[in-house]
Amino acid sequence: MSWIAREIAARGGEVSFRDFMELALYHPRHGYYSAAAPRYGRGGDFLTAPTASRWYATVLAGWLERLAARVGPVAFCDVASGDGSLLAELAAVATGNAGRALRFVGSVERSPAMRSVQAARLDARLAVPLAVVASIRELELPRGPVVVHACELYDAQPVHRVVMREGVLCELRVAADGDVCRWREAPAGEELERYFAGHGVVLEPGQVAEARLDAEPLHSSLLELGGDDGLAVIVDYGYEARRLYDARGRRGGSLAVQQSHRVSRDPLAEPGERDLSAHVNWDDLRRAADQAGWREIGLSGLAPFLIRAGLADQMERLGVGAAAEIDARTVAERQEIKRLLDPDGMGADLKVLVQGIGELADAAAEELRVG
């Protein structure tokens, strides 16, 4: 019997897709994110902003420096810090001017394997105190302004999956048939009905959609890290509810299966061997912010965010800007930057939501030149 068939049998022979995805990504032994070596990044199944180019960290470091010049040194927390790529690059940049911008670094990563990878990379490199923990609730921060960053945290959270059948919202569940996992349909429970109704969404006949019921509470706890002087920088794939659930765009939902930089079709095949993700409903995160009294500073593509956060200044500073001589180094660095700006890829598809409260929110709005 396969490991997943055993797990499903132990849960009564059938589970929600949410529980299937939870097992496939986070099972302590077989989960995709439990493997000893990271499965994403340049040699892996897909790229994230920090693993696509070190320029992501370079621009962020410059922006943090400008924020700190206004509000004083900040505590920086990376939630879902993965293999520590971003923190390692920040540490490298932070030995220069940006070092004065940071007073504490927090790293929240659920996977013990990824935390070990980070320990080997980060220990000796940071000049400020570092805390690496498994969950947001375990992170204790010193008082003062806090910037919380999360890249592809939310799209990696398990989702329920539903389909509309003859006016009835049905849940797509997963049953194990021998070693093969198969879809099973059952009327959706009240919680799922409430989720879609709460977002004003009525699915069309046959339309498939995902709901991430845990997103809003998770975002509330992430915002708590910021106290009353905080900034949240959330980088992820997603749309507002009205676009995410528009049948003209995504009749089959947004669930994506990735292996070796290719999208594959069957979300139930080879659990633990492929990445599963689904788009974020930005309105879930907006509700959490409204509840906590945070305000939205901007939601844009990655490319416009990086440009507003000071990409051109950093290019000048590092000698590869507009006036630079076009030599091999300039060409190579500009190639690195292009990975993040690609209008047919990450630069437009990956979005950055910035929310804030207190003095940091004002400083961020000014430093992003958004008002």
Ligand SMILES: C[S@@+](CC[C@H](N)C(=O)[O-])C[C@H]1O[C@@H](n2cnc3c(N)ncnc32)[C@H](O)[C@@H]1O
């Ligand atoms: C797609 S990877 C992104 C890693 C990194 N942020 C990046 O962009 O390169 C998602 C990471 O989120 C972690 N993760 C998922 N849920 C989490 C949670 N609730 N708290 C902390 N880490 C989480 C996973 O273990 C995985 O390492």
